[in-house]
Structure formats: structure tokens, C-alpha cells
Amino acid sequence: MVKDQTTEDKILAAAKKVFVRKGMAGARMQDIADEAGINKALLHYYFRNKKVLFEVIFTEAAARLFPKINEVFSSDKSLFEKIRDFCEEYIRVIEENPYLPLFVLNEINQDPAYFLKKVWPGKSRPQPEKLLAQIEKEVKAGVIKPLHPLQLLLNLLSMTIFPFVAKPLLQKNFGMTEQQFRTVMEQRKKEIPAFIIAAIKR
Amino acid sequence: MVKDQTTEDKILAAAKKVFVRKGMAGARMQDIADEAGINKALLHYYFRNKKVLFEVIFTEAAARLFPKINEVFSSDKSLFEKIRDFCEEYIRVIEENPYLPLFVLNEINQDPAYFLKKVWPGKSRPQPEKLLAQIEKEVKAGVIKPLHPLQLLLNLLSMTIFPFVAKPLLQKNFGMTEQQFRTVMEQRKKEIPAFIIAAIKR
DNA sequence: ATTTTTGTTAACCAAATGGTTAAACCTAAT
């Protein structure tokens, strides 16, 4: 543990590490305390209980993952630009926290309603309609081949995010090293846009 | 609970339901007993402990998901056929258990080494080399555009599996109904192969 | 019919776990 960190920061860093690795159900308050190098009671001094601490970590994690997706929904760029920018930026963002997507998806799966209430309170929910309309427009303009906009969006998200979700599998199963994985994901920043555009361009 | 099921079957069905929904760490033996409509002690009569019961469920789940992937690795079909068959069959398989991929991926993430030991004991591990070589051959033959074989494989797996992993998110966030999700996945059986082939065909 | 084996249950137990308490320890203002 770094010396000049405040106790609260040490707790947050430790909690993030333990929650992301073990999930809400598998995480132990004692493990978080140990990881932070503090007494367990001090955890409850800073954060009333496990649920509160989890919510802080989870919403912070979600806030790291979703805004970038929303950007691609609402920005004013051209379709191809959006695809290129999204892959490049999103892979870069996830590379900093490769285990976040699986963590977040899994916790959403545990309690989807809770997620909706906690992470998108009010009307701040992402609106894919604009992007979907843009895709449809490009289809009609003959720029891209006819296809369901939602299918294209799913393809984009899938190819970008899934490798991180399956990372441990790919590493253990395909004998992929950490370095190889990094290299492959680095290539994918360009590979995915090229692949998609080749698939849809008229 | 159906009447003519054997007790062991009732337990296995209940355990599958609870484990897949809550994960190893979140599952409670009492919940499994309740779901099976039996006493908790009877659970330990049939399965020594939680770990043993979990292993049965987990290996069965893995056995449902991985052989189909291995098939596409080792079969003798043409590349385009493989892609078409894989999407069609794999989506059909997962549709029967939509929550299995997230469950399995998450548990692998919890303990990758354990997974390797339990699910691929000995040398039965999938060997993607043959498929990767086939892709490379098609590249050199000029049938498909030059690309890294591994990238193509990742794209195929991602587009097929990821929507199931993100299902709760898609439903809660995009307001996708169960019916809509089904329809979209049904379309994807043809959509993904068409998309991929359009992307790579020369 | 009776014994033996298998299946099932209520009650119980020990360990793990989230959370609390009261005292000790700083540190900065008086």
C-alpha cells in the first residue's frame, strides 16, 4: 500500500480489487480490510456496510464503462467515424480495467432491477435511437448494405467487449499469454472497424 | 416439481437453477433444498458438500457449451460452411440455456486453474490450430482477404456468444422484451454468417 | 413376518461472516 494515500482511498482501492475479483457475494469484508492494511471495524467507520461500499465500487465501475457507449449513440460524427473512434477508445478504456466488463455484467445479471435504479436514476438512460436511425439512413442512402441497425450495433459491442469477458478462458484454454492478449487487443482497435466496414460498405 | 422425477434429478434441476442464477458464492444450500422441495440434510445425503454439487453442475454446463466449439475447430467442412453451421447450431444450443455462458465465464474467472483441471483433464483440450491453419490457407489461396486467423475466430465467438452474456443489460437498458431478444437472436443465426462472409470474402 | 438397507426429516453444531462497542491513540486547537 502506498504511504501517502488517505485511508478512504486505500479502502476504495482494496474494495475495488476484491469486489471485481470475487463479486458482491464472494467478497469478504475481512479480505478488503486486509488488502487495505487496516482493521475491519475501520471499514464500517468509513462505509456503513457492505452494500454501501459495493454500491460505490459498482457505480464507479459502471460510470467507467457506459458513458463511452452513450457517446457513440449521441455524437454527430459519421457512421464510419463513430465505429472507428468507438473501438479505439473503448478498448483503450477497458484495457485499464480488463476485468470490469465481466464484473459489471455479472452483477447486473444478479439483480437487473437494482442496476437500473442505481446506475440510471431518472431519465439519463442511454438512447440508442439516434445511432439506429443514423444506420437506417445510411442504408437508405445506399452507403451501406441493407441490414437491421440493431444487429450492427450488437456486432460492434460484441467484438469490442467479449474478448475481455472471455479473457481467462482464452488465456487458460488457448494458452494465450498476457502479452499475446495485449497484442491482439491492440490490433483489434483497427481490425474491428476494418472488419465491420468491409462487411457493410456497398 | 414434477412428480415422477427421482430425488436426485430434482436436486440437480434445483441446483442448476440456483447456481446458474446466483453463482457458486451466492448460492445457498437451503435455497437449493427449497427449490427441490426437500430437506437440506437430504442434499448432503446425495451430494457430500456444496463443492461436489457445484462441480457436477458446472462440468455439465461446460460440457454443454464447449464441445460445439471444438467441433468447428476440428471438422472437415469448408470455412464458410463451418461459420454458417456454427452460428446456427451454437445459438440454438445456447437458446436452451441463455444464462449458461455468463455463469460459466464468471466461474472460470473466479478460479481459472480449477476450471482447467476439472473440465479439460488430460489432453482433451480444444485445439484451435486446425481452424486457424485453415483460415490461413484460405487467405493464401486468395479466397478471403488477408487477416489474422485468431481475429476472425474471436469475431465469430464474440458475435455469437456476447448477446447472451449481455442479455439482462440489453433488456433492462434498451427496453428489449424477451420476445424481441428471441427474434433478434433468431435472425442472428443467418445475420452473423452473412456479416462475416461479407467482411472477409474477396 | 422380520430384519436390513435405503431414503427422509427435525434438530442441532461449529465456523464463517457482517457488523458493533468501548477503549486507546493521535493531532490540532486552546
Next chain:
DNA sequence: ATTAGGTTTAACCATTTGGTTAACAAAAAT
């Protein structure tokens, strides 16, 4: 130096949870 504030800790508590026991019921074997 003293005190008042927040900070940190060891010890403790209540509940949950995986697992066991001993008794009972139902088949199966004799």
C-alpha cells in the same frame, strides 16, 4: 499541558450458513 475532535484497534456479538446427528419411515431382502 490539556482538551476535544476525529481516527484506529481488539474484542465481542448476532446471524447466516455449510454440514452433521440421530431418529424415523419406507422399501427390499431374508
